[in-house]
Every structure is written in C-alpha cells, then in structure tokens.
Amino acid sequence: MTYIGGSVHRIEDTALLRGEARFAADLSFPGQLHMRVVRSPVACGRLLGVDASGAASLPGVEAVWTSADVADVPPIDFRMTRTPGLEPYRQPILAEGMVRYVGEPAAVVMADDAYTAEDAAGLVFLDIEELDPVLDPVRGGGRAVEAAVLEKGYGDVEAAFEGAAEVVEMELAVGRHSGVPMETRGALARYDPMTAAIEMFGAAKVPHYNRSAIASMLGIPAARVVLREGCVGGGFGIRGELYPEDVLVCLAAWRLGRPVRWVEDRREHLMAANHSRDQVHRIRAAVDPDGWVRGVEDEFWLDQGAYVRTHAVTVADLTASLVPGPYVWPAYRVRGRVRLTNKTPCGTYRAPGRYEGSFVRERLMDVIARRLGLDPAEVRRRNLIPAGDMPYDRGVDALGSSVVYDSGDYEALLDRVLEYLDYEQLSDGLAERRAAGESVGIGFGYFIEKSGLGPFDGVRVTVDEAGQAVIVTGVSSVGQGVETALAQICADHLGVPLEAVRVRCGQTDDLPYGMGSFASRVTVMTGSAVLIAARRVREKALDAAAPVLEAAVGDLTVEAGRVFVKGSPDGPGVTLAELARRLRPGAGPAAGDGEDDREPGLTAEGWFEAAHMTYPYGLHTAVAAVDRDTGEVRVERFVVAYDIGRAVNPGLVDGQIVGGAAQGIGGALLEEFVYDEAGQPLAVGFMDYLMPTLHEMPPVEVLLSEDAPSPLNPLGVKGAGEGGITAAGAAVANAVADALGRPEGITRLPIRPDLVRRLADG
Amino acid sequence: MTEPIDLTLDVNGRSYQVRVEPRRTLADTLRDDCGLTGTHLGCEHGVCGACTVLADGLPVRSCLMFAVQCEGMELRTVEGLAEDGRLHPMQQAFWENHGLQCGFCTPGFLMLAVGYLEQHPDPDEEELRAVLSSNLCRCTGYQNILKAVRQAAADMRR
Numbered sequence: 001m002t003y004i005g006g007s008v009h010r011i012e013d014t015a016l017l018r019g020e021a022r023f024a025a026d027l028s029f030p031g032q033l034h035m036r037v038v039r040s041p042v043a044c045g046r047l048l049g050v051d052a053s054g055a056a057s058l059p060g061v062e063a064v065w066t067s068a069d070v071a072d073v074p075p076i077d078f079r080m081t082r083t084p085g086l087e088p089y090r091q092p093i094l095a096e097g098m099v100r101y102v103g104e105p106a107a108v109v110m111a112d113d114a115y116t117a118e119d120a121a122g123l124v125f126l127d128i129e130e131l132d133p134v135l136d137p138v139r140g141g142g143r144a145v146e147a148a149v150l151e152k153g154y155g156d157v158e159a160a161f162e163g164a165a166e167v168v169e170m171e172l173a174v175g176r177h178s179g180v181p182m183e184t185r186g187a188l189a190r191y192d193p194m195t196a197a198i199e200m201f202g203a204a205k206v207p208h209y210n211r212s213a214i215a216s217m218l219g220i221p222a223a224r225v226v227l228r229e230g231c232v233g234g235g236f237g238i239r240g241e242l243y244p245e246d247v248l249v250c251l252a253a254w255r256l257g258r259p260v261r262w263v264e265d266r267r268e269h270l271m272a273a274n275h276s277r278d279q280v281h282r283i284r285a286a287v288d289p290d291g292w293v294r295g296v297e298d299e300f301w302l303d304q305g306a307y308v309r310t311h312a313v314t315v316a317d318l319t320a321s322l323v324p325g326p327y328v329w330p331a332y333r334v335r336g337r338v339r340l341t342n343k344t345p346c347g348t349y350r351a352p353g354r355y356e357g358s359f360v361r362e363r364l365m366d367v368i369a370r371r372l373g374l375d376p377a378e379v380r381r382r383n384l385i386p387a388g389d390m391p392y393d394r395g396v397d398a399l400g401s402s403v404v405y406d407s408g409d410y411e412a413l414l415d416r417v418l419e420y421l422d423y424e425q426l427s428d429g430l431a432e433r434r435a436a437g438e439s440v441g442i443g444f445g446y447f448i449e450k451s452g453l454g455p456f457d458g459v460r461v462t463v464d465e466a467g468q469a470v471i472v473t474g475v476s477s478v479g480q481g482v483e484t485a486l487a488q489i490c491a492d493h494l495g496v497p498l499e500a501v502r503v504r505c506g507q508t509d510d511l512p513y514g515m516g517s518f519a520s521r522v523t524v525m526t527g528s529a530v531l532i533a534a535r536r537v538r539e540k541a542l543d544a545a546a547p548v549l550e551a552a553v554g555d556l557t558v559e560a561g562r563v564f565v566k567g568s569p570d571g572p573g574v575t576l577a578e579l580a581r582r583l584r585p586g587a588g589p590a591a592g593d594g595e596d597d598r599e600p601g602l603t604a605e606g607w608f609e610a611a612h613m614t615y616p617y618g619l620h621t622a623v624a625a626v627d628r629d630t631g632e633v634r635v636e637r638f639v640v641a642y643d644i645g646r647a648v649n650p651g652l653v654d655g656q657i658v659g660g661a662a663q664g665i666g667g668a669l670l671e672e673f674v675y676d677e678a679g680q681p682l683a684v685g686f687m688d689y690l691m692p693t694l695h696e697m698p699p700v701e702v703l704l705s706e707d708a709p710s711p712l713n714p715l716g717v718k719g720a721g722e723g724g725i726t727a728a729g730a731a732v733a734n735a736v737a738d739a740l741g742r743p744e745g746i747t748r749l750p751i752r753p754d755l756v757r758r759l760a761d762g
Numbered sequence: 763m764t765e766p767i768d769l770t771l772d773v774n775g776r777s778y779q780v781r782v783e784p785r786r787t788l789a790d791t792l793r794d795d796c797g798l799t800g801t802h803l804g805c806e807h808g809v810c811g812a813c814t815v816l817a818d819g820l821p822v823r824s825c826l827m828f829a830v831q832c833e834g835m836e837l838r839t840v841e842g843l844a845e846d847g848r849l850h851p852m853q854q855a856f857w858e859n860h861g862l863q864c865g866f867c868t869p870g871f872l873m874l875a876v877g878y879l880e881q882h883p884d885p886d887e888e889e890l891r892a893v894l895s896s897n898l899c900r901c902t903g904y905q906n907i908l909k910a911v912r913q914a915a916a917d918m919r920r
Binding site: 007009010012013014016017018019020021022023025026028114115179180181182183184231232233234235236265266478479480481651652654655658659660661662663685686687691693694695697699700724 | 783785786790793794798799800801802803804805806807809810812839840841843844849853856857858860862863864865866867868869872891892894895896897898899900901902903904905906907908
C-alpha cells in the first residue's frame, strides 16, 4: 500500500501538456463531410416548410436534410428516472411541425468543408409562423405544460406546523446555469461496409448506453455501433448525454457512405446543449423558539425548457429527496413540478438538485437563526443528525433507491471548521469592520452530497509479457483524473509500480458492459472493481509462481512487479512478465491436444455492484465584502470542508473541490442564461454568459476530512467530484445577506449588482 | 477577395506552405492546414484564450487573426514548447502543480504565460493574476495554474 492516499502526479498529463492529445475536433478522416446544423431563430412557432434549394445548389454541398429525411428515426429516449407519461415530450432529432426553442435543430447541411457548410446553412430558409412563447413556468398563465409532478415526504407535517412558535416562509430561486465545458461538443462518425458497423468518435460520459440508444434509434443491433472516447474537455453533467447531433452524425455517415464530422461553435453550445438549475421554491418551516425545526414543506417549479431530455426527471427527483440535507427535520413534504417552456431543454449540472436545494435549505436555516436571534452555526448544530444515528434512513427515495446516509459525524465537521476559522474571533473582526463602515459578512452552507451511483461497473486488468498492467474499463474519463486514481488502486493491490499501469476508457468494443462517468461514481464503483480485479490477477500470479519458486502460495507476495517469498525480497523471485509468458496458451505444464481448460494470460475481470449510494458531506464558508455603491460582491475567503471517507489522491480531490467552488461562485454571482420577452436567449457568448476568471476567484481553502469511510465499498471511499460546488451558492448568499445587514434580502442566484445596490439603499 | 491565396507561415521554426481563403482564421489554418491541433478553439470570439499562440513573441488569440495577416511573423504554438523531448519549465510546472484537469484550456494558458514571462521575467503577484485572468479554465478554479506559473517564473529565471 503505497500509492493510495498519495498526491501522485497524473499519468494522463504528458500528451495534454505537449499539445499532442486528441480531442474530438482534432480528428479527421480522408473524404470527410462537415455537418452544420440549421437552428430555429425563434422560441416558438409552426414550422411550415424548409426551403433548402439555395443551400443545396452551393458547390461543395452534399446533402441537406429536414425532418422528412429522418422521419423513421424516433425521438431521443430517457436514460434515467423514467416516469410514466413523459414520452410525448421527448425531442426529435430534427424539429417536426413546430419549433420550440431558439437553437432547436431544424435542418442539417453536409458539405466538403466546414466554411462551406456554414455558408450553406445560412441559405436554408425556415418558414416559421411565430407563436407567443411560454417563458414563466410558475406564472405562465396556465400555459406551461406540467410534464411531471413528484411528491415525497415523511412524518406528520400538519402536526409539526400546529403549535409551532414560529413559521418561516420564503420564496427562493436559482437561475439557469450550465456546466459550459471549455471544449464544445463534437463528433466524427464513419461507416465500415466490411463489418456493417458505424463508429463514432467523440463519445463521453456514458458511451455504452449511448451506443445502445443510437443503435436502437437506427434500428440496428447494438454490436453494429461502436463508440470511442478520446480526450474530453470537461464533463460537468452536460457532456456526453445523447443529443440530436450525435444521432445525425451516425445516420449521415451510414447513409452517405462518407465520414461525417460535426463540431459546434460556442454560440450553438450555449443555446443547444443542456441547461440546468432554474428552479423556484416556496418553502416554509415550523420552528421551536430554540431553533429546532419541527417540520418543513416545500413546493418547487423546475423550468425544464422545451423538451424532456435523457435525464427525464432526475434533477427534480434529486432536488426533492435531498432538500433536508444534514438536518433531522422530523416531518417533511415536498412537491416538485416539472414544467415545459420555450427555452433550451435542461439536464444535469454538477451537483444537480443539490446546488439548488442547498441554497434553499441553507438560506432558510440562516433566516430561522436571524428571526430567533440565534447564531447561524448554533441553529445548524441543533438540527444536525447525530453521529450515533448512522446509518440514517432518510425516509425518502432518490433515483429509485432509498436514501440511507451510510456514515458521518456532521457535528465533528462543524466543530472542525469553526475551530479552523477561529469563528468567534473572525465574527468579532467582521463586526469591527462593519462598525468602521465596511459591508462584510460571513455565510455557511452545510450539505450532503450523494455519490457512487450503481448498479454496477467492471474492469479487466491484464499484465502483458512486458510487465505492463492495463486496466480496461467501460467508464469514461472527462478530464477529472480517472486514469491516475484507477492506476493507483491497481498498483497497490496488484503490487506493481504506478508507471507500469495504463488505463483504457470509453471504447464500447473493449468490454460489453459499462455505466459511465457521472454522479461522482467512478472512484467508488470502478475503483472497487479495479481492486477486485487486481486482487484476482495477483492470486493468479501467486498460483502460477508457487511451482516455479517451489513455495506455498500463502508464503508469497508481489512487490514492484515481482513475486518472491515474503520477507526475502533479495531471494529468488519471478516477474509478472515471466508469469504472463508462462500463462500463454500452449505453455501450460500439461500442454497437449484438445481443449485447454485454463484461462490463458495473467488477466482477470472485476465487477462491483451497489444497491445504495454513499453520502459524503461538507460545509462551505464564505466571507464576502460588498461595495454598496457599485453592488460588486468580493468573496474574500472561501473554505470548503469535505468528508469523503478516504481520499485515493488528495491532490486530485483538492483540484476537484477548488474547481467546483469556482463554478459555484460563478453561479452565485455571475452566470445566468437570461431570455428576453420574446424568448431570445441573451447569453450566447462569453461576453454575456460570465464565468469566473482568476480575477474573481478568492483563494479556496480546502479541509479534507476522512472521518467517515463508507461501509458500502472495499476502499471506504465516497465520491469527491461535486462537493466543491454544492453549497457554494448558499454560503455566498448568506455572506452577502450578512454583509448587507439584510438577512432575508437575498432570495435568488445569481446575486446581481443591481439587487445588491437596491438592498444597500434600503 | 474569396480566391485562395498561397502563403508561407513560419511556425515553431518550420515553414509551412498553405493555400487558404482570406477569411480563414489563423487557428483553423494551424489546426487543419498545418496539422497542429494542439491549439484549441473554445469560443471563437476572443474571450476564452484557449487558442492563444505567440506571434513575434506576443500572445494573440489565433481565432481573431486571419492566416493572411501572419505571413512573415514568427509563430509559436504549444507543440514548439518542449525541446529535445524535454518539457518546457512551464509544462513541467503545470504537471507538478496539477495545473490542468481536462487539459483543453492548457495550451492557451501555457502560451499566454510563456509569452508574458519571456518579456516580463519577474512579475509581482498582482501582475500575474491580472495576466492569467485573460484566459478561461472551467476545471481547476485557477489556484493551481497560478501556483504553476509562479514556479515556472522562478525556473525560467534560472
């Protein structure tokens, strides 16, 4: 055990640093066509016709397709959280009869050159009879279609409110954000007539699922579609879901018999790839005078946009289940309404439902504290689930399985943060600054994350005759360090140096099954599978080495790729490379004729299954200063304490947390997809969709905690990918409200300067 | 003005003969005509800086320049940073400080930082923060990028 727990440098970096890595847009095939999508310029209207004659006559244009050309292809189905009745709201790959949001694909052009394709797309005329768009899911005048209603809860909510000393009621909202990875979407497909298979490069996140979904939509067996992942420029939930363009690229390559390449530009990305968040909550809490929350009732509206995409109601489901977070709240009832509007369809974005729910819960807890004249940290402490109650059955389900917090000492983490901050002294210091005329404040955001979503994942580990170990897995790498973390686990449990491990991800013809990279699941699920497979390979190596070394299996060990008798590293030994040669077919001790019942090679598969998720937890603290004249908010300090059970690579975990915090602060202060009254998106470039630069980022202080290993997997790990962002919006909002001395003033993210100024003016 | 033009571009000390339309951006020309796909396109409107290359030593957004503007200039891209197989101190510092995750913005940050430090070898903290705020990264939160550039600045002065 030497690599797990160490901040080793990443094994995937060299090609990325040299500019030699290949992202989707870096690939080309001879004779390829370039696809350009013609998108709806209006939010809502009847699509009466498409005149493609101008485009089709441009030299270099091979084909122009409209919905009539793809009428045999069904709409894109749900990958997760399917609930009955959603089918009518699925998106077709090209708009049929109606256009429902600005950016909806209505036609595609295929041409010899990307510039020509874009020229031609500009010549395609969409004949649209414009209709009034529906833009407000809450007050849409009854016109917003309600695609689904989710109801969950536990305990006696009526009794909780009867006789409550105080009822705190708030309307809270989180605007439209999205992951916005630096690489836009792209895909390159080709058809091989010899195998009758379509091969698509540019896959990510869930290649196996998407392979089967594309095959099903095209009416061919799954084995005739192969998806390949190369380097991926950021995931964050949005990347790798099945979009209309992926299916169009595959279909075009098949029908036209030429490779087809599609790379979207940033404007397209911001109006066509999944948006997220965009929820309004009306929440009320029944409270005792000492701050104990007796019960909570929440109703929320989720602006789903124009279609229900692959996630179905995942975000609403997770929101509803995890609003109570770390608190006991003996009674809870929630109703979530998923409504359709004429905006870009929504999916997940890092910490889906938890960023929104944490903002709502933690703002509520702050307001409860202020109303009762209590300290916000103390009110939180009084309501935390005690460590002695673990595992704790939350009494609701999420993503189809019951929510059971597997381990945690929430109060210990709060204490650790207060001690780290020197809370009393910090509060006194802020009070002094306020007395001197500054507007500064502190805000907390306690949160529960979820991670390690099942049901399974698997790997194959093979040591070749040169002593190289290769991990083949069905999950994908979207840039978060998957290769390094898996290699560390393999190296430790197999007994090889880290440099001897390679990882191969995201190729659907490598392994028949694979789940993918989402829900902070890879280290938990795939990491556990690697541990299992590595141990099996190790056992196989010991079995093969025992006769060579004339020793009992139990007396042998593996270190640095060599098997020897325990305690005698300088004595006789045999390398894994040599054992791999001995395990060749035909090299067995009883080699002869007929069937060989040995499984050849130094190789084994490992599969890990999980019926329940694991639940890491953390606390965000923000200190913010407000400029009352300009409305500018300056986050001075940002502290993230996060318990993930066990860190495979603390350096990578730190990177995940700081990166998440940046996105969370962006969502709190800067980022929003704004629409005008005609449904035109106003944030379709980086001049308007504002993401934090280094200038806006405070130094982020990370307190990594390993108090509560998960009992649900052999590594004890919980996922680390999302906790950096989860309660960042909540903490910043609470700090700004504190700074302004307006505890109930901040009810919406992002917190725009105009609101800050209004509140500052009283 | 739409007829293709023959150009010679000097990239990383090598000369490339290309035939491009006047409207073709430097970024597309480097990527598609010179085969140098290490320069990435993140926004194509000059904000994100992923496509940053050095033109006569200065960091420029290659998505905002046309190839025809660059004849006679000395261009440098990420592919030209490592010498004799050895990583440039900036690349090494990014690796050691975990200054990259997905790595898509990395070539732009490397060229921005190298270009600046070659002209201003001893920047103070405020200056460095201001310069690095020119580019966008969505993965790292910038903390480790800043750390890496600080280390590389010291290494490059040696």
